Amino acid sequence: MDDFTLTEDISIEEVLNSSEFAVVRVIEEHGGAAARNVFNSRFVKSGIFSLPNLQIVLAGSPVIQQLAFGVYGIRGREFSEKAFAVANASASRLGSPVNITDDGWCEFQFTVSEAALHNGIADIPKRVARVITPGTYTTEGLANGTISFGTLKCSPTRTSGLTVLLQKAGIQGGEPLQFSIHPESKRVRITRTTKS
Incomplete structure (x- = not known):
């Protein structure tokens, strides 16, 4: 009884307000799924519109759908798995955000604990595991060698060989590191970062 069909096409510009239309365009630019921090950067920090206005659009617009915590899509439209994984990783509640260039x-920033170094076991954050391809990667920067990510089905966040390379490089437990992983070329860059 509530299944209606338009008799003629209507341009979305005619029915959406300017804020809704801007958010929809950003979601489309990101493959159908975008994290809230993308909207914050694009609209709020740049002064295009206010945080309360963004909140009203995300929570109240009938065309915007929340796909996961901090991840939004367009109601009734498909989105790519990659777009969702990138947005979901970026919107993670815990730890530093994941940036996809x-x-x-x-x-992302990552700190290996003293216990992890001692036991030789380090897990990458789940938000990272969602967006990288499992396999063997070549490292450069502080630690040179090869490591594996997510090759164990029972533990998709587990790394292999990372703690050994970090110990050889003189990395101490609790020291914050900057990781850059390129899934296509299977490369990892590891550099020191400063505590904020």
Whole structure:
């Protein structure tokens, strides 16, 4: 009884307000799924519109659908798995955000604990595991060698060989590191970062 069909096409510009239309366009630019921090950067920090206005659009617009925590799509439209994985990783509640660059690098800060170094076991954050391809990667920067990510089905976040390379490089437990992973070329860059 509530299944209606339009008799003629209507341009979305005619029915959406300017804020809704802007958010829809950003979601489309990101493959059908975008994280809230993308909207914050594009609209709020740049002064295009206010945080309350963004909140009203995301929570109240009938065309915007929340796909996961902090991830939004367009109601009734498909989105790519990659777009969702990137947005979901970026919107993670815990830890530093994951940034996906235009040239495909997955960047994040990561701290290996003393216990992890001692036991030789380190797990990458789940938000990172969602967007990288499991396999063997060549490392550069602080630690040179090869490591594996997510090759164990029972533990998709588990790394192999990472703690050994970090110990050889003189990395101490609790030291914050910057990781950049390129899933296509299977490369990892590891650099020191400063505590904020």
